[in-house]
Amino acid sequence: MNAVTKAPGKLKFLLDNEIVEIGFPNPAGLKPTTTVLNYLRMQPTHKGVKEGCAEGDCGACTVVVAELDERGGLTYKSINSCLVFLPMIHGKQLITIENLAVKHGNGILLHPVQQAMVEANGSQCGYCTPGMVMSMFALYKNIPNPTRNEVEDALSGNLCRCTGYQPIVQAALKACKDGGADHFSAIKESVIEKLEEIGREQSTLEIFTPGQKYLKPFTIPEALRLRKQYPDALLVNGSTDTALLQTKKRILLDEIIDLSGVDELKLIVEDHSRIVIGAGISIEEILKYTEVRLPVLADILKVFGSQQIRNLATLGGNVGSASPIGDTLPVLLALGASVRLLGDGRQREMLLKDFIVDYRKTDIKNDEIIAVLIIPKPKKGEIIRSYKVSKRKDLDISTVSACFKLKLDEQNQVSAIHIIYGGMAKTVQRASAIENALIGKKWDRKTIENAMGMLHDAYVPISDARAEASSRIIMARNLLLKFWHESTSER
Numbered sequence: 001m002n003a004v005t006k007a008p009g010k011l012k013f014l015l016d017n018e019i020v021e022i023g024f025p026n027p028a029g030l031k032p033t034t035t036v037l038n039y040l041r042m043q044p045t046h047k048g049v050k051e052g053c054a055e056g057d058c059g060a061c062t063v064v065v066a067e068l069d070e071r072g073g074l075t076y077k078s079i080n081s082c083l084v085f086l087p088m089i090h091g092k093q094l095i096t097i098e099n100l101a102v103k104h105g106n107g108i109l110l111h112p113v114q115q116a117m118v119e120a121n122g123s124q125c126g127y128c129t130p131g132m133v134m135s136m137f138a139l140y141k142n143i144p145n146p147t148r149n150e151v152e153d154a155l156s157g158n159l160c161r162c163t164g165y166q167p168i169v170q171a172a173l174k175a176c177k178d179g180g181a182d183h184f185s186a187i188k189e190s191v192i193e194k195l196e197e198i199g200r201e202q203s204t205l206e207i208f209t210p211g212q213k214y215l216k217p218f219t220i221p222e223a224l225r226l227r228k229q230y231p232d233a234l235l236v237n238g239s240t241d242t243a244l245l246q247t248k249k250r251i252l253l254d255e256i257i258d259l260s261g262v263d264e265l266k267l268i269v270e271d272h273s274r275i276v277i278g279a280g281i282s283i284e285e286i287l288k289y290t291e292v293r294l295p296v297l298a299d300i301l302k303v304f305g306s307q308q309i310r311n312l313a314t315l316g317g318n319v320g321s322a323s324p325i326g327d328t329l330p331v332l333l334a335l336g337a338s339v340r341l342l343g344d345g346r347q348r349e350m351l352l353k354d355f356i357v358d359y360r361k362t363d364i365k366n367d368e369i370i371a372v373l374i375i376p377k378p379k380k381g382e383i384i385r386s387y388k389v390s391k392r393k394d395l396d397i398s399t400v401s402a403c404f405k406l407k408l409d410e411q412n413q414v415s416a417i418h419i420i421y422g423g424m425a426k427t428v429q430r431a432s433a434i435e436n437a438l439i440g441k442k443w444d445r446k447t448i449e450n451a452m453g454m455l456h457d458a459y460v461p462i463s464d465a466r467a468e469a470s471s472r473i474i475m476a477r478n479l480l481l482k483f484w485h486e487s488t489s490e491r
């Protein structure tokens with residue numbers, strides 16, 4: 001294990017092109033779990049950022065962070081500042097709406113995305129506008145000449161209750177045509193230098209305040225040292241689940257180990273038979289990687305939260321939450337994924353189906369972290385599909401989700417099948433009895449209708465605000481029928 005490196009609890013990031021240092025205990029009353037949104041709202045010159053929902057659902061709080069990438073350049077990401085604790089932006093550049101326009105003679109020169117919003121009448125009451133513009137700005141930096149789909153995807157995490165989306169989409173299309181270059185491009189090298197300067201001093205942040213400990217390691221050995229020393233600390237990575245404990249349930253998170261700075265958890269590698277995905281890599285990165293290589297996972301990630309959420313959320317967090325509606329879980333279970341756990345001086349691997357033991361409960365030990373997910377690739381001849389039913393397509397969690405994997409023999413009979421549903425029980429669950437009944441049966445409409453009839457006995461879903469139990473059964477039946485239709489047209 002590495003020598004213990006201990007920094008005073010001081011975090012650093014770039015704002016307005018200056019390195020900001022925040023120490024704890026903090027005279028201004030900042031806590032380590034103060035969100036970036038609340039920090040900005042306390043600054044006299046950064047009140048453009050707005051709070052709508054404080055739970056990642058409206059996008060009014062959208063800001064952009066620029067961070068060093070592995071090629072030595074900068075990557076720009078839109079994030080929901082209401083979900084991000086201050087230490088999570090350590091070593092990054094924080095860009096807010098106030099940074100977009102620049103002084104020009106006696107006036108100001110709007111950023112191209114702002115100018116396009118003005119020209120397209122993209123704002124009425126203006127409450128959503130700073131967040132909307134920041135999402136557009138991230139798009140401007142990342143995708144020159146985006147398609148309408150790409151624009152809609154970039155803006156899917158931003159709600160507007162008055163303007164209507166057409167002028168906003170038009171503004172984005174116009175602004176981002178041949179976009180990319182702006183005054184941020186001109187200062188890119190000096191930003192990189194400053195971020196590298198912060199990075200060079202990087203050693204584990206240990207922030208202690210009366211009532212709170214916030215620990216941010218940058219290496220796996222340090223993460224494991226802290227995990228052993230603070231076995232009751234809450235692990236966080238993207239904090240898109242955990243921040244809500246504070247913002248909605250008003251719980252003071254007293255001990256946190258923040259894994260978001262551990263780059264070793266952000267790998268993706270593959271060989272001929274499997275893809276290994278680090279627990280700390282963002283859902284957005286996984287989406288990009290799997291679009292061609294593992295479409296069944298990418299299909300579900302395309303409708304996972306919004307871009308702001310996907311830039312923060314991780315696979316480790318989705319698996320660690322063990323939610324019955326965790327969107328990656330049906331696919332991972334259908335593919336027979338395993339989880340690799342690292343603990344104090346040891347590691348172990350287990351099938352994901354055994355790792356998730358109950359409603360939001362896993363088999364993780366209190367000295368362990370999830371390091372990677374090991375995902376077998378679909379084999380030749382296997383037909384596999386994932387589905388999500390939610391009240392709206394974007395930025396909504398699943399009511400019912402499913403993944404089906406099928407192998408047929410030459411007589412069109414089922415030789416192997418996986419039927420896995422989310423939202424139908426207290427955990428994401430396999431319908432083993434139906435699978436067994438299908439083996440050896442002809443893959444025709446009569447067989448699938450029989451299987452649909454068995455779903456009633458296989459699951460006892462709950463009724464909640466999203467759907468009645470009886471509607472969930474209907475959705476599950478229809479997904480199975482949809483899969484049958486798609487699988488027959490594929491052959």
Ligand SMILES: Cc1cc2nc3c(=O)[nH]c(=O)nc-3n(C[C@H](O)[C@H](O)[C@H](O)COP(=O)(O)OP(=O)(O)OC[C@H]3O[C@@H](n4cnc5c(N)ncnc54)[C@H](O)[C@@H]3O)c2cc1C
Nearest residue numbers: 056237238239240241242304305314316317318320327370
């Ligand atoms: C607005 C909004 C929309 C959302 N939409 C979706 C959606 O469409 N589909 C969906 O499935 N989810 C959705 N979520 C839920 C959430 O984004 C996901 O569950 C996400 O994958 C969590 O990842 P995270 O890194 O943010 O987890 P965190 O909040 O950091 O952690 C979640 C849990 O995992 C544990 N954990 C995290 N990393 C590790 C690790 N390396 N080792 C061990 N334990 C770990 C934590 O202790 C915690 O219990 C949404 C959330 C919000 C706020």
Ligand code: FES
Nearest residue numbers: 052053054059082
């Ligand atoms: S305030 Fe609504 S997403 Fe952050």
Ligand code: FES
Nearest residue numbers: 124125128160161
């Ligand atoms: S302009 Fe009013 S909410 Fe969008």
